[in-house]
Amino acid sequence: MEPIRLKTDVLIVGGGLAGSNAAIAAAEAGASVVVMDKGKIERSGDIGGGVDHFLAYLGEGGDWDTRDAFLGYVEKVGRGTNHLSHIESLYCEELPAAIERMARIGIPLTQPDGRFFRTKSMGQPGPYWINFNGKLLKPRLARAVRDLKCKVFSRVMTLDLLSDSGHVAGAVGFHIHSGRFFVIEARATVIATGNTNRIYENPRVNPFNTWLCPYNTGDGQVMALRAGAALTNMEYMRMTLLPKGFAAPGFNALTGMGGRFVNSLGDYYMEKVHPLGNRAPRYAVVLHSLDEIRAGRGPIYIDCRHLSDRDHAHLQTTLGYDKDTLPDYLAQRGEDLRRNPVEITVSEGMQAGPTEVTGSGVKIDGNGASTVPGLFACGDAADHNRCVHGAVTGGYRVGRSAARYARSLHAAPAAAPAVTRETMERFTAPLHRESGYPYEQIEDAVRKVMSEHVGTLRTDLGLRTGMAKLERLESHLDDMKVNDLHELMRSHETRSILAVGRMMAAAALFRTESRNKPYHHRVDYPETDDRNWCGLVVLRRQGEGFDCSFERVVYKSH
Amino acid sequence: MPVSFDYERCDGCGECSAVCPGDVIYMRGEPGRKRPFNRYADECWHCGSCRQDCPQTAIKVVFPPDMLCI
Numbered sequence: 001m002e003p004i005r006l007k008t009d010v011l012i013v014g015g016g017l018a019g020s021n022a023a024i025a026a027a028e029a030g031a032s033v034v035v036m037d038k039g040k041i042e043r044s045g046d047i048g049g050g051v052d053h054f055l056a057y058l059g060e061g062g063d064w065d066t067r068d069a070f071l072g073y074v075e076k077v078g079r080g081t082n083h084l085s086h087i088e089s090l091y092c093e094e095l096p097a098a099i100e101r102m103a104r105i106g107i108p109l110t111q112p113d114g115r116f117f118r119t120k121s122m123g124q125p126g127p128y129w130i131n132f133n134g135k136l137l138k139p140r141l142a143r144a145v146r147d148l149k150c151k152v153f154s155r156v157m158t159l160d161l162l163s164d165s166g167h168v169a170g171a172v173g174f175h176i177h178s179g180r181f182f183v184i185e186a187r188a189t190v191i192a193t194g195n196t197n198r199i200y201e202n203p204r205v206n207p208f209n210t211w212l213c214p215y216n217t218g219d220g221q222v223m224a225l226r227a228g229a230a231l232t233n234m235e236y237m238r239m240t241l242l243p244k245g246f247a248a249p250g251f252n253a254l255t256g257m258g259g260r261f262v263n264s265l266g267d268y269y270m271e272k273v274h275p276l277g278n279r280a281p282r283y284a285v286v287l288h289s290l291d292e293i294r295a296g297r298g299p300i301y302i303d304c305r306h307l308s309d310r311d312h313a314h315l316q317t318t319l320g321y322d323k324d325t326l327p328d329y330l331a332q333r334g335e336d337l338r339r340n341p342v343e344i345t346v347s348e349g350m351q352a353g354p355t356e357v358t359g360s361g362v363k364i365d366g367n368g369a370s371t372v373p374g375l376f377a378c379g380d381a382a383d384h385n386r387c388v389h390g391a392v393t394g395g396y397r398v399g400r401s402a403a404r405y406a407r408s409l410h411a412a413p414a415a416a417p418a419v420t421r422e423t424m425e426r427f428t429a430p431l432h433r434e435s436g437y438p439y440e441q442i443e444d445a446v447r448k449v450m451s452e453h454v455g456t457l458r459t460d461l462g463l464r465t466g467m468a469k470l471e472r473l474e475s476h477l478d479d480m481k482v483n484d485l486h487e488l489m490r491s492h493e494t495r496s497i498l499a500v501g502r503m504m505a506a507a508a509l510f511r512t513e514s515r516n517k518p519y520h521h522r523v524d525y526p527e528t529d530d531r532n533w534c535g536l537v538v539l540r541r542q543g544e545g546f547d548c549s550f551e552r553v554v555y556k557s558h
Numbered sequence: 559m560p561v562s563f564d565y566e567r568c569d570g571c572g573e574c575s576a577v578c579p580g581d582v583i584y585m586r587g588e589p590g591r592k593r594p595f596n597r598y599a600d601e602c603w604h605c606g607s608c609r610q611d612c613p614q615t616a617i618k619v620v621f622p623p624d625m626l627c628i
Contacts (some may be wrong), residue, residue, distance in 0.1 A: 039579035042611075048579050049605030135610065155581065161606045177580060208580070213605070215580050245625040246604065295575045325619045333626050483628030486581055486598065 003181035008034040009406035011186035013158045016045020016378025018391035019192030020141040022399030026149035029403035040154040046213045048245040051137035052321035055389040066124030076283045077123045078358035080534040089366035090385040094393035105140045119256030123281035157489050165225040168374035176489045181418045187406035191377040193220030195466035196500040200349035201451040211247045211347045217493035218500035220381045221349040224362045229370040232383040232536040235507035236519040238352035239286045244343040246329045250322035259304045281518045301341030317527050353518040359386040369397025374401045436481025439491040452503045457517040463509040507537045510548035560602035567616035574608035
């Protein structure tokens with residue numbers, strides 16, 4: 001079967017919230033656009049099933065509701081993990097248009113009465129969360145993408161970037177139902193593949209029972225690294241608090257509304273250990289919840305019994321906006337927020353930004369350009385401006401700058417390297433092996449190693465031990481045997497997960513301090529050392545290993 | 559099974575299979591009488607996209623014991 005070959009101005013790898021906004025921006029700027037996604041963009045990505053929150057300042061509240069106050073918040077909760085100038089261009093400058101665009105596509109951030117419903121949690125100086133009904137956000141966005149005549153290829157997994165002499169010139173992928181290869185030559189390529197999940201052991205048994213989308217496996221970060229791009233903030237292992245048996249987002253809304261964390265002795269522990277109590281930054285809530293569990297004071301719960309009828313009614317309506325099936329889950333489990341505290345636990349770890357407002361992944365500038373010509377990144381795959389608000393604002397910014405870059409190339413970029421039969425056979429080799437290990441077996445081992453050696457408590461020797469084990473596992477990647485194209489996709493995801501794990505371990509080893517504990521907690525360097533480590537660990541490929549360097553971040557308040 | 563299909567209501571349009579972000583739901587049966595099934599049930603994210611988009615409201619989400627009882 002001959003590959004499908006296409007040329008385009010802009011190729012978007014991953015059509016989630018960030019990628020779809022990037023596609024719209026690039027098309028509106030006059031570029032031809034191709035989008036490739038493992039799913040169908042109407043429902044793919046982290047918020048495919050819906051979402052209920054968007055973080056913003058609006059300039060209509062008090063002192064906290066301004067750009068300066070917001071940047072102060074970013075600095076406070078994400079100190080040393082971001083350049084504020086990038087947040088200004090990727091987020092602040094794009095915010096008014098983003099809010100307007102949401103309304104234009106049919107998903108206004110306002111309530112039916114035209115007002116914003118805003119709540120406060122996670123260390124915010126004021127209610128930055130806008131609560132809204134985003135159940136149809138992806139279908140509406142997808143319609144906008146298709147109306148702009150972008151070419152959208154569903155069920156196509158991107159395998160690698162086409163890169164030549166330091167320039168990215170498109171990508172190659174395969175259709176997970178037909179097996180047909182796609183070779184897309186592009187003047188600009190945007191990585192929008194989200195963060196990495198299924199990389200740590202899951203406290204709920206099934207590795208697919210994850211907070212963020214389990215089909216996001218760091219594919220884009222790994223491709224970018226291979227093409228020579230730098231990545232930053234890879235040492236942070238993000239976690240949150242979730243219902244015990246179901247990794248459903250949506251419990252943000254409970255703390256925003258005033259829910260209280262309580263241990264099995266009846267102590268409202270966050271109110272004792274942190275000045276912001278239950279509304280402390282996420283990493284602090286996770287850290288202290290871990291402490292409760294480790295000290296044997298678990299299980300832990302969230303208590304909403306004290307909320308007013310009006311608040312409960314609002315929650316009843318909106319809990320299903322963030323995770324459509326969460327109300328079903330609570331009902332089938334027999335939970336009633338009005339009557340009883342609901343058991344929660346600390347989620348699985350993942351590769352993702354250390355706060356809602358700082359990222360982890362491909363190193364980008366204020367316009368989303370990576371360190372390699374022709375390659376851009378946005379959303380959770382990039383090292384700045386993640387989460388829902390970051391994907392909508394930054395996705396658009398980056399799509400537009402990719403289109404401008406594509407137009408600025410006077411001639412087509414150097415011919416993309418040929419995708420030969422040998423290349424395709426290498427990607428499909430697991431299908432043709434007589435015997436081998438199922439991808440799950442390798443992936444389970446990766447999760448075990450990551451949890452034990454690159455987890456919430458890290459040491460120099462532990463990290464080195466983990467790195468050695470991951471390298472050993474890597475030598476078995478070519479022993480995987482799959483039975484069909486779906487499993488072939490999963491086996492390539494396993495490769496990505498392992499590669500991201502190696503990056504996380506290398507960055508964590510390099511950073512000899514702790515920051516945003518427990519996301520990066522070095523037991524041998526337990527303090528945060530702003531004098532030496534207020535900045536980003538920049539990771540690049542070097543042979544089969546990595547080169548780590550440090551990039552200082554300077555704040556005006558220094 | 560993470561989602562159950564009411565084959566009395568289902569008209570075999572295939573929308574659930576098309577939108578499933580995890581490539582979990584496939585169609586089987588004779589042409590014109592195809593019906594969805596969970597081919598990779600363990601990989602369901604329980605996002606509810608299939609249920610939301612089913613034009614026949616033929617899908618129910620059923621949480622398994624390892625999610626309800628732990």
